[in-house]
Amino acid sequence: MQDDRFRGAAVRTLPRPNRTYSEGRVCAAQGCGTKLSKYNKWQYCWQHEPVHAYIPRGKRKSKKRAA
Ligand SMILES: [Zn+2]
Numbered sequence: 001m002q003d004d005r006f007r008g009a010a011v012r013t014l015p016r017p018n019r020t021y022s023e024g025r026v027c028a029a030q031g032c033g034t035k036l037s038k039y040n041k042w043q044y045c046w047q048h049e050p051v052h053a054y055i056p057r058g059k060r061k062s063k064k065r066a067a
Pocket of ligand 1: 027028029032033034044045046047048049
């Protein structure tokens, strides 16, 4: 009876079958008119995007050293 375990896994599937992202979209944040790439599946620009997958690029040498 292993099927019972897989039932929960089904929840991970995205409810949206439509994965097409139209062009010309803009950030959903108020006051932000940043255009979103059609490859961006989020509705926010990279600045307002939630922290779910934030990856700091480079520039991580020192942690703010107080002189
Ligand atoms: Zn934005």
